[in-house]
Amino acid sequence: MKEEIIIAGFGGQGVLSMGKILAYGGIMQDQEVTWMPSYGPEMRGGTCNVCVILSDNKISSPILSKYDTAIILNQQSMDKFESRVKPGGLLIYDPNGITRHPERTDITICKIAAVDEAANLGNAKAYNMIVLGAFLKKKPIVTMENVLKGLKKSLPPRHHGLIPMNEEAITVGMNAVEDIR
Amino acid sequence: MDIKDIIKPENKVYGKTPVLKDAVLHYCPGCSHGVVHKLIAEVIEEMGIQDKTIGVSPVGCSVFAYNYLDIDWQQAAHGRAPALATATKRLMPDKYVFTYQGDGDLASIGTAEIMHACNRGENIVVIFINNAIYGMTGGQMAPTTLLGQVTATTPYGRRADLNGYPMKITELIAQLEGTCYVTRQSVQNPASVRRTKKAIRKAFENSMMNKGTSFVEVVSTCNSGWKTTPVKANKWMEENMFPFYPLGDMKDR
Amino acid sequence: MAEKVLMKGNEAIAYAAINCGCDGYFGYPITPQSEVMETLMKEKPWETTGMVVLQAESETSSINMVYGGACCGKKVMTSSSSPGISLMCEGLSYLAGAELPCLVVNVMRGGPGLGTIQPSQGDYYQATKAGGHGDYRMIVLAPASAQDMYDFVDLGFELAFKYRIPAMILGDGVIGQMMEKVEIRPAKARRTEEEIRALCDSWATIGKPAHRGGNTITSLALEADVQERHNIHLQKKYAEIEANEARYSTYKTEDAEHLIVAFGCMSRIGEAVVDYAREQGYKVGLLRPITLFPYPTAAVEALIPQLKSIMSVELNAGQMVSDLKVIANGRVPVNFYGRQGGMIPDPEEVFEAFVKSINK
Numbered sequence: 185m186k187e188e189i190i191i192a193g194f195g196g197q198g199v200l201s202m203g204k205i206l207a208y209g210g211i212m213q214d215q216e217v218t219w220m221p222s223y224g225p226e227m228r229g230g231t232c233n234v235c236v237i238l239s240d241n242k243i244s245s246p247i248l249s250k251y252d253t254a255i256i257l258n259q260q261s262m263d264k265f266e267s268r269v270k271p272g273g274l275l276i277y278d279p280n281g282i283t284r285h286p287e288r289t290d291i292t293i294c295k296i297a298a299v300d301e302a303a304n305l306g307n308a309k310a311y312n313m314i315v316l317g318a319f320l321k322k323k324p325i326v327t328m329e330n331v332l333k334g335l336k337k338s339l340p341p342r343h344h345g346l347i348p349m350n351e352e353a354i355t356v357g358m359n360a361v362e363d364i365r
Numbered sequence: 366m367d368i369k370d371i372i373k374p375e376n377k378v379y380g381k382t383p384v385l386k387d388a389v390l391h392y393c394p395g396c397s398h399g400v401v402h403k404l405i406a407e408v409i410e411e412m413g414i415q416d417k418t419i420g421v422s423p424v425g426c427s428v429f430a431y432n433y434l435d436i437d438w439q440q441a442a443h444g445r446a447p448a449l450a451t452a453t454k455r456l457m458p459d460k461y462v463f464t465y466q467g468d469g470d471l472a473s474i475g476t477a478e479i480m481h482a483c484n485r486g487e488n489i490v491v492i493f494i495n496n497a498i499y500g501m502t503g504g505q506m507a508p509t510t511l512l513g514q515v516t517a518t519t520p521y522g523r524r525a526d527l528n529g530y531p532m533k534i535t536e537l538i539a540q541l542e543g544t545c546y547v548t549r550q551s552v553q554n555p556a557s558v559r560r561t562k563k564a565i566r567k568a569f570e571n572s573m574m575n576k577g578t579s580f581v582e583v584v585s586t587c588n589s590g591w592k593t594t595p596v597k598a599n600k601w602m603e604e605n606m607f608p609f610y611p612l613g614d615m616k617d618r
Numbered sequence: 619m620a621e622k623v624l625m626k627g628n629e630a631i632a633y634a635a636i637n638c639g640c641d642g643y644f645g646y647p648i649t650p651q652s653e654v655m656e657t658l659m660k661e662k663p664w665e666t667t668g669m670v671v672l673q674a675e676s677e678t679s680s681i682n683m684v685y686g687g688a689c690c691g692k693k694v695m696t697s698s699s700s701p702g703i704s705l706m707c708e709g710l711s712y713l714a715g716a717e718l719p720c721l722v723v724n725v726m727r728g729g730p731g732l733g734t735i736q737p738s739q740g741d742y743y744q745a746t747k748a749g750g751h752g753d754y755r756m757i758v759l760a761p762a763s764a765q766d767m768y769d770f771v772d773l774g775f776e777l778a779f780k781y782r783i784p785a786m787i788l789g790d791g792v793i794g795q796m797m798e799k800v801e802i803r804p805a806k807a808r809r810t811e812e813e814i815r816a817l818c819d820s821w822a823t824i825g826k827p828a829h830r831g832g833n834t835i836t837s838l839a840l841e842a843d844v845q846e847r848h849n850i851h852l853q854k855k856y857a858e859i860e861a862n863e864a865r866y867s868t869y870k871t872e873d874a875e876h877l878i879v880a881f882g883c884m885s886r887i888g889e890a891v892v893d894y895a896r897e898q899g900y901k902v903g904l905l906r907p908i909t910l911f912p913y914p915t916a917a918v919e920a921l922i923p924q925l926k927s928i929m930s931v932e933l934n935a936g937q938m939v940s941d942l943k944v945i946a947n948g949r950v951p952v953n954f955y956g957r958q959g960g961m962i963p964d965p966e967e968v969f970e971a972f973v974k975s976i977n978k
Binding site (some may be wrong): 416417421439442450481547 | 670676683690692708769832833
């Protein structure tokens with residue numbers, strides 16, 4: 185198994201931590217992982233992305249031009265990454281704020297209205313876990329059990345009380361993801 | 366008393382401290398460095414800390430201080446002695462650590478290091494020799510050169526509009542919260558030598574009390590750089606430097 | 619089984635330092651390596667191992683604090699990124715001249731000048747040919763993963779003390795910022811005062827015991843003949859390091875007709891290029907220098923008879939390629955592909971450049 189994922193959106197949406205939890209989940213099931221962020225001024229309020237690779241084998245390049253999955257959370261990222269999904273790959277996006285929807289026909293496209301779902305939950309911070317749930321529904325490369333184990337590893341103990349809330353958000357995302365084509 | 370009596374141990378009135386090596390000083394006759402070296406060596410001997418003292422020598426005439434005091438020495442890049450001393454003292458808090466720096470080293474190229482070491486309150490001793498000139502490189506202007514003073518790079522005298530003002534770095538240092546003892550002394554006569562030795566002793570004692578940095582300026586002569594005789598140099602210092610760099614404690618807590 | 623933790627390369631440096639018995643870290647913030655000091659400050663090792671961590675007023679001061687700590691026989695280190703390393707080059711020259719062991723981490727970013735904070739390998743020459751004045755060398759380790767960042771801290775200290783020489787970990791923004799799985803190694807205690815005295819009493823400034831005269835650490839020798847003897851001594855030491863400490867790895871070189879040479883993050887991309895090229899029918903292999911000084915000259919030399927071309931792939935305008943040309947000495951064409959300014963090529967791009975280079 186090898187899955188190459190780009191997660192892209194605005195700084196503050198939890199893009200980096202979503203990638204980190206996914207990567208930790210991979211470690212929990214004994215996989216090799218890399219997590220390579222964009223870094224620098226663009227992080228501060230601008231666009232932000234992270235490339236996460238999970239693989240059963242050693243990972244060579246952590247820098248890629250094509251991805252198996254693109255998780256897209258703003259228009260700038262749609263413009264930049266839609267074309268970089270491998271044919272037959274997956275594109276998941278949140279339609280909130282999107283003015284030009286994806287046009288490709290050779291990939292699977294799903295949407296997750298995560299802003300709305302987070303509002304329903306009354307918890308804006310659940311946003312990225314809802315998106316993660318949508319992805320894991322489409323590609324169950326990491327089990328819920330390992331995601332939760334990963335969460336536990338990546339969160340400081342004082343925040344372990346938040347894990348059930350995160351689990352709920354992931355489940356919400358799994359149920360709310362919609363296939364477009 | 367004939368010669369045989371004079372050399373009897375019980376008649377000995379003065380001895381060179383063994384902390385001072387037998388090496389011949391390279392300093393010019395009349396230079397203040399030799400006196401200050403001796404005072405530090407005596408303090409080290411009297412406190413019994415030869416095995417616990419680390420000196421940091423600068424760039425300038427006193428770069429070779431390590432040839433004269435029989436202790437462990439680090440020789441720093443120009444101006445950086447307080448950075449070396451900072452790490453040395455933090456890594457070996459049971460050691461006495463001092464820097465020995467001239468005015469070019471401390472007040473020009475090394476201003477950042479001395480300010481920040483003093484501001485952090487490193488428990489070190491700083492001995493600052495201010496003779497208002499660069500000695501080793503041949504008598505150029507120092508940050509502490511007085512207005513009107515002739516040097517190799519101010520051949521018509523230092524001018525404020527061209528060269529800026531003489532820097533009262535010790536007054537600046539005294540403002541820093543991290544310092545516990547800041548004093549300005551001199552070594553041109555026996556009384557001033559005794560006062561300077563007391564100041565150095567106090568500074569060394571402070572460094573084990575976790576009180577912060579102790580800073581001892583010694584207003585000094587450089588008769589070679591000043592192009593005069595040792596006796597005239599002392600007089601020039603008293604008449605010109607002391608009014609601008611007044612002696613005494615600025616801070617003692 | 620040893621614990622495996624997801625962490626950035628920069629964080630790995632910090633955790634490894636605490637874990638391998640480092641005595642002191644002195645640094646100044648600069649992107650993209652600030653996580654090193656941030657992690658140390660968060661972990662407060664002065665409360666556990668007794669390690670000193672200090673934020674200095676400048677890189678200049680940091681490297682001179684390292685000098686002071688190294689004089690005391692302590693395992694001391696600093697980290698920075700390219701512009702900060704330029705400021706440290708004066709201090710590195712003094713450390714090399716005074717034969718002091720220390721560890722310096724450079725998480726390279728693009729230049730010249732303030733440049734960019736994005737990854738680069740533009741400091742290869744600076745690291746391997748001496749960035750400061752006066753004909754010195756450092757041991758230079760080139761990490762290609764977060765695990766390497768972790769492991770090279772201990773290795774760097776070992777080599778630094780073995781030869782009394784500054785060692786540098788020459789990483790880059792990719793290796794510093796990327797998170798990977800890192801296996802935590804068994805902890806080493808900091809050396810005791812007695813151990814330091816046993817190991818370093820002949821030269822270190824740890825307080826003069828009665829049985830010896832004072833030690834002096836200096837890089838000053840005013841007499842030409844004394845300085846020349848010292849220079850010859852240093853060069854002998856460098857030759858010994860070249861003979862004994864070259865490290866490298868290879869990937870699919872057994873039957874390779876073409877060799878890609880790349881270090882650090884580019885060796886990762888190089889491996890992907892090798893796989894991709896082999897799918898297209900080209901017999902390509904990869905050599906990754908792990909030490910950049912000493913350079914794995916013999917390993918390249920051994921492959922030359924079977925090669926039709928060498929291509930150096932770097933994040934700069936072509937620096938390591940000049941060392942490869944000297945080794946090849948006209949026997950095989952040496953080509954180059956690089957990106958600059960923080961741009962990173964993907965494997966397909968490098969493959970296209972490779973095909974072009976062998977068909978020109």
